[in-house]
Amino acid sequence: MNTLINGIFKRDMALAFRQRSELAQPLMFLLMVITLFPLGIGPGPVTLQKIGPGVIWIAAILSSLLAMERLFRDDFWDGSLEQYMLSGQSVAAIAAVKVLVHWLVSFLPLALFSPLLALFLNLTVDMYIALMLTLLLGTPLLSLVGAIAVGLTVGLQRGGVLLALLLIPVFIPLLIFATSAVDSAALQLPYRAQLAIIGAMLMLAMASAPFAIAYALKVSQN
Amino acid sequence: MAGLAADNLTCIKRDRVLFTDLSFCLSPGQLIYLRGPNGAGKTSLLRILTGLSAPESGQLMLNEEPLDKVRDRFNQQLIYVGHKAGINGALTAMENLRFWCAQHSTDFNAQQAYEVLARLGLVGLEDVPVRMLSAGQQRRVALSRLWLKQAIYWILDEPFTALDTDGIELLETHMREHVANQGAIITTSHQPLSKHAGPFTELALEYRL
Amino acid sequence: MQFDSLQDFLAMGGYALYVWLSFGVSLLALVWVVIDSASTHKKLLRNAREEQARQARIAAARKAQALQSESQQTGS
Amino acid sequence: MWKWLHPYAKPERAYQLCVTLQPYFLWPGILCLIAGSIWGLAFAPQDYQQGDSFRIIYIHVPSAILSMSTYVAMAIAALVGIVWQWRTAFMAMIAMAPTGAVVTFIALFTGAAWGKPMWGTWWVWDARLTSELILLFLYLGVIALYGAFEDKQQAGKAAGVMALVGVVNVPIIHYSVEWWNTLHQGATISKFDKPSIAPEMLWPLLIALLGLALFIAAVTVMRMKNEIIRREYHRPWVKDLAARALGDDHAV
Numbered sequence: 233m234n235t236l237i238n239g240i241f242k243r244d245m246a247l248a249f250r251q252r253s254e255l256a257q258p259l260m261f262l263l264m265v266i267t268l269f270p271l272g273i274g275p276g277p278v279t280l281q282k283i284g285p286g287v288i289w290i291a292a293i294l295s296s297l298l299a300m301e302r303l304f305r306d307d308f309w310d311g312s313l314e315q316y317m318l319s320g321q322s323v324a325a326i327a328a329v330k331v332l333v334h335w336l337v338s339f340l341p342l343a344l345f346s347p348l349l350a351l352f353l354n355l356t357v358d359m360y361i362a363l364m365l366t367l368l369l370g371t372p373l374l375s376l377v378g379a380i381a382v383g384l385t386v387g388l389q390r391g392g393v394l395l396a397l398l399l400i401p402v403f404i405p406l407l408i409f410a411t412s413a414v415d416s417a418a419l420q421l422p423y424r425a426q427l428a429i430i431g432a433m434l435m436l437a438m439a440s441a442p443f444a445i446a447y448a449l450k451v452s453q454n
Numbered sequence: 455m456a457g458l459a460a461d462n463l464t465c466i467k468r469d470r471v472l473f474t475d476l477s478f479c480l481s482p483g484q485l486i487y488l489r490g491p492n493g494a495g496k497t498s499l500l501r502i503l504t505g506l507s508a509p510e511s512g513q514l515m516l517n518e519e520p521l522d523k524v525r526d527r528f529n530q531q532l533i534y535v536g537h538k539a540g541i542n543g544a545l546t547a548m549e550n551l552r553f554w555c556a557q558h559s560t561d562f563n564a565q566q567a568y569e570v571l572a573r574l575g576l577v578g579l580e581d582v583p584v585r586m587l588s589a590g591q592q593r594r595v596a597l598s599r600l601w602l603k604q605a606i607y608w609i610l611d612e613p614f615t616a617l618d619t620d621g622i623e624l625l626e627t628h629m630r631e632h633v634a635n636q637g638a639i640i641t642t643s644h645q646p647l648s649k650h651a652g653p654f655t656e657l658a659l660e661y662r663l
Numbered sequence: 664m665q666f667d668s669l670q671d672f673l674a675m676g677g678y679a680l681y682v683w684l685s686f687g688v689s690l691l692a693l694v695w696v697v698i699d700s701a702s703t704h705k706k707l708l709r710n711a712r713e714e715q716a717r718q719a720r721i722a723a724a725r726k727a728q729a730l731q732s733e734s735q736q737t738g739s
Numbered sequence: 740m741w742k743w744l745h746p747y748a749k750p751e752r753a754y755q756l757c758v759t760l761q762p763y764f765l766w767p768g769i770l771c772l773i774a775g776s777i778w779g780l781a782f783a784p785q786d787y788q789q790g791d792s793f794r795i796i797y798i799h800v801p802s803a804i805l806s807m808s809t810y811v812a813m814a815i816a817a818l819v820g821i822v823w824q825w826r827t828a829f830m831a832m833i834a835m836a837p838t839g840a841v842v843t844f845i846a847l848f849t850g851a852a853w854g855k856p857m858w859g860t861w862w863v864w865d866a867r868l869t870s871e872l873i874l875l876f877l878y879l880g881v882i883a884l885y886g887a888f889e890d891k892q893q894a895g896k897a898a899g900v901m902a903l904v905g906v907v908n909v910p911i912i913h914y915s916v917e918w919w920n921t922l923h924q925g926a927t928i929s930k931f932d933k934p935s936i937a938p939e940m941l942w943p944l945l946i947a948l949l950g951l952a953l954f955i956a957a958v959t960v961m962r963m964k965n966e967i968i969r970r971e972y973h974r975p976w977v978k979d980l981a982a983r984a985l986g987d988d989h990a991v
Contacts, residue, residue: 239556243545250544311538318504319557320529380904384897388887397883398901401876402908405915412922433911440907444900447821451896454507468890471973665782672781676791681856685795685849686776689802692848693772693954696841700961707965708981711972715981718973 235321236329244333247306255337258299259345265291266349277354284353285363285414286407292342292367293374293403297396299338300378303330304449308386313449323446331379331445339371355414362417366410369430376434376441377402383448406430456517457481457638458503458528458607463512465498472498473659475512482606482636485629487647490659496642497537499659500611503640504534530559531606535613539596543585547571547595550584551602560603570601574624589616597625600632608632610641626650751976753827754967757960764957771950775801778943786940792856796940799849801948802842803867806874807909809839809955813881814906817899829895830970832902833885834962838955840878846871866920870913877905891970 248255269287270280307313316326346367350360381398385391413426459479465472472495480486480503490496501507503514505525514521516528541550548567555562571580574594576587584592593616600608608629614622629639630652640657641647647654666672675682779797786793813835820828850868851861862868881898888894971977 235556235559239553239558242556243542243549243553246549247542247544306542309538310542311536311540312542314504314506314534314536314538315540315554316557317506318529318532318534320526320559321557377904380900384884384900385887391887394883394887397876398880401873401880401912402904404873405908405911408915408919412919415922436907444904448897448900451893451900454890454893454896665784675794676785678790678792678794678856681792681852682780682794685798685852686780688848688852689798689845692841692845696838696958697961699837700958700965703965704961704968705985707968707972708977708984711968711977712981712985714972715978 235319236325239319239321240316240326240329241333244330245337248333248337254302255299255341258295258338259341261298262291262295262342263345263349265294266352270352280352280354281356281359281418284350284355285359285411285418287353288346288349288363289366289370289407289410292371293400293407295342296339296371296374296378297399299334300375300382300399301392301395303334303379303382304386305382308452314453317450317453323449324442327379327383327445327449328442331375331442334379335372335375339367339375342371343367356418358417358420359414362414362423365427366413366430369427369434370406370410373406373430373434373437374403376437376445380441380444380448383445383452386449387452406433457484458521459515459518460503461513461515463499463502463514464510465495465502466510467495467498471662473662476659477512478657480607480638480640482638483633484638485633485651485654486640486657487654488640488642488657488659490642491661494659494661496659497611500534500536500609500640500642504532504609505529506534528607532609533599533603533605533607534609534611535596535599536611539592541584541592541596544583546581546583547576547587547598548580550595551598554599555602558603562602567598567602570598571595573601574598575620590618590621593617594621600625600628606636606638608637608639608641610639612642612644614643614645622648623650750827750967750971751974753830754964757964757967761957761960761964764953764960768950768953768955768957771946772954773950775943775945775947775950779940779947783940783943784937789857792853795849795853797943797947799846799853800944801951802846802849803871804948805951805955806839806843806846806871808952809835809842810874810877810902810909811906813839814902817902820895820899821903826892826895827967829892829899830963830966831959832899833881833895834959834966835955836878836882836885836898836902837962838958840875840882842951842955843871843875843878847875864920866917869916869920873912873916874909877908881905891966 266287269283273279273283304313307316317323319326343364346364347360350363355363378395378399381395381402385395385398388394409426409429413423413430416423416426457480459477461477463476464474476499478486488496488499498507502509505514505521505528516524521528540554545553548564548571551567551571552562552564568580571577574597576591576594576598579587579591584595587595593613597613613625617625626648627650629641630650633639633652673679673683775797780794783794783797785791813832816828816832816835819825820832847868850865850871854863854865854868855861881901884901885891885894885898888897968977968980
C-alpha cells in the first residue's frame with residue numbers, strides 16, 4: 233500500500249502538475265465544443281435547455297477520449313511500464329491507482345467546470361444538480377472502462393482513432409442514463425433510478441476493470 | 455542447480471522462429487554474456503527471462519521451482535534495465551530514483567542516492583528534469599538502480615549503449631564486484647566485454663530464418 | 664401456396680420492392696462471406712507455398728556459400 | 740471434457756476437425772435456409788395487418804437473434820482463450836467476427852426495408868434497430884482492433900478482451916436502449932409486439948433460424964481454417980496442404 237502511494241500516486245501527481253498545460257487541453261476542447269452548439273443550432277433558450285444535457289455529456293465523452301490517451305502512453309514508451317510490472321506489486325492495483333490519479337486530474341476539473349457549462353446552455357438549478365451528480369458518478373466509469381481500451385491500444389503507433397471506435401459504443405448506456413437523469417430533473421421528476429443504475433455500472437467496473445486493464449497491459453508488453 | 459534455469463525455451467515472434475529448445479542456467483556468481491547478431495532474439499530472450507513476455511514453449515525454474523510460482527520472490531531479487539530506460543523525462547533524476555525505489559519496495563536514502571549519482575558523474579544534475587540530460591547521462595541515471603537496490607539477478611539489455619569509455623569501465627567494474635558477491639548477471643552488448651568485467655560465460659544466439 | 668400465380672408471387676401484395684430487396688441483399692451478403700472466405704483460403708495457401716519456396720532458396724544459397732568457402736580454404 | 744478437447748488445441752488437429760465439420764454445417768445450413776425462405780415466402784399465410792411485407796421476418800428475425808448469439812459465442816471463445824491460454828480459441832473468436840458483422844448488417848438492412856412500408860421511412864430509432872446498430876459498432880471495433888496489430892497472437896488476445904468488454908455491455912445496451920426508446924417514443928408501434936404467432940408462420944421461421952445458425956457455423960469453420968494457416972504457414976503440414984490443394988494449377 234505504501235509503495236503504491238509513494239511510488240505511483242505521488243509520482244503521477246507530480247507529473248500531472250508538471251504537465252498542467254497538457255491536462256488543460258481536453259477541458260478547453262470541451263468548452264469549445266459546447267460553444268459550437270448554440271452557434272450551430274441557434275441560441276434559443278428553450279432549445280438549448282432541451283439539448284443541453286445531451287450536448288454536455290457527448291462533449292464530455294469526446295474530450296475524455298482525448299484525455300484518456302495519455303494515461304499509459306508515456307509509461308509505455310519510456311519503459312516505466314516494464315519496471316512497474318517487475319516491481320512485484322500487483323499490476324491491477326497499480327493500474328487502479330493510475331486511473332484514480334488520472335480521474336482526479338482530468339475529470340474532477342470537469343465537474344468544477346460544469347456550472348459554467350450549465351450557464352452556457354441555460355440549464356435550471358435542478359438540472360445542474362443532476363448533471364453534477366451524473367458527472368461525479370459517470371466519469372469514473374469512463375476512466376475505468378476507457379483505461380482497458382487504452383491498455384490495449386497503447387503499443388500501437390496510431391491508436392487514437394481506434395480508441396474512439398472501441399469506446400464510443402461502450403459508452404452509449406452511460407450517455408442514455410445520464411442524460412435521462414438530467415431530463416427527469418428538468419421535469420421535476422425523481423431520477424434516483426438512473427443514478428442507481430450508473431452507480432451499479434460503476435461498481436461493476438471498479439470490481440472488474442483493474443484486472444482487465446492489467447491483462448491488457450500485459451498483452452501490450454508482449 | 456541453484457539459480458535461474460531456462461528449460462527448452464522456444465520463442466516465435468511474428469511467425470519467425472527466433473530460437474528453439476534453448477536451455478541454460480544462470481547461477482549466483484556467474485556472468486553470462488549473451489551474444490548474437492541483430493534480430494537473433496537477444497532482447498526477446500531477456501524479456502522472457504524477466505517474465506515480461508511468455509515463451510512459445512518451455513519453462514523457467516528458479517532454484518528448482520517453477521518461476522510462475524515464485525514470481526514475487528524473483529521480482530524482489532531482480533533488476534532489469536531494458537532498451538527503454540524506464541526514466542520519465544519530466545521528472546528529475548532524484549525523483550525518478552525515489553519513485554522507482556518506492557515501487558520496488560526498496561528503502562530510499564537521499565544521501566545514498568546523491569552519492570551514487572556522484573559516482574556516476576552526475577553531480578549537479580540531480581535536480582534537473584531528465585529530458586535535459588544527454589543520452590549517456592540518462593543511461594547513467596537508469597543504471598544507478600544497480601547501486602541502489604540489493605538484488606541477486608541483473609538482467610541487462612545493451613547497458614553500455616550511449617555510455618562513454620569511463621562509464622563502460624565503471625559499469626564493468628561494478629558488474630565484476632557484483633558477481634564476486636554471489637550476484638548473477640546476464641547481459642547483451644554490441645562490443646565485447648573487456649577485462650574489467652571479469653570472467654564470463656558466453657551464450658551465443660544465431661540469426662535463423 | 665398462398666399465391667394464385669407467379670405474377671402474384673413476384674408482386675408480394677404490393678411489397679415486392681421491400682421483400683425482394685431484403686432477400687436479395689441478404690443472399691448477396693451471405694454469398695459474399697463464403698466467397699471471401701474461400702478466396703482468402705486460396706490466397707493463404709499460395710502465400711504459404713511461396714514462403715516455403717523462399718525458405719528453400721535461402722537454404723540452397725547458404726549451402727552453396729558454405730561449399731564455396733570450404734573449397735577456397737582447401738584451394739589455398 | 741478438458742482432456743477430450745485438448746488435442747484440438749493443436750493447430751493441425753483443429754484444422755482437420757474444421758475440414759471434417761465444414762460439409763456437415765454448410766450443406767444442411769444452405770438447405771434449411773432455402774427451405775425456410777421458400778416456405779416463408781410462398782406458403783406461409785399472410786399477416787392480417789402487414790400483408791406480405793411481413794415475410795421479411797423470415798430473414799430479419801433469425802439474423803437479429805443470431806447476431807447477438809454470435810457475439811456471445813465470440814466472447815465465450817475469448818474467455819476460454821484467456822483463462823486456459825488456448826490459442827485456437829482466439830482463432831475461433833476472430834473467425835466469428837466478420838460473419839457476425841455481416842449477419843448484423845443483414846438484420847439492420849432488412850429491418851430498414853421492413854420499416855419503410857410500415858412506418859413510411861427507412862430508418863426509425865426503434866429499440867431493436869438501435870441495439871443492432873450499436874452491436875454492429877461493437878463488431879467493427881473488435882475487427883478493427885484485431886487488424887491494427889501486426890502480431891496476430893497479440894491481436895487475438897487484445898480483440899478477445901474487447902469482445903468481453905462488449906459482451907458485458909450488450910445486455911446493458913439492450914435495456915438502456917429500450918428505456919430510452921420508451922422515454923422518447925412518439926406514435927410508432929413496435930412491429931415486434933406480436934402476442935402469438937400462428938404455427939404455420941412459426942415453422943418456417945424456426946427452419947430459417949436453424950439454417951442461418953448452421954450457415955454461420957460453416958463460415959466460422961471456413962474462416963478458422965484460414966486463421967490457422969495464417970499463423971502456421973511455415974509448418975511442413977501447411978506445405979503439404981498447399982501442394983495438394985494447388986497442385987493442379989501450378990502452371991498458372
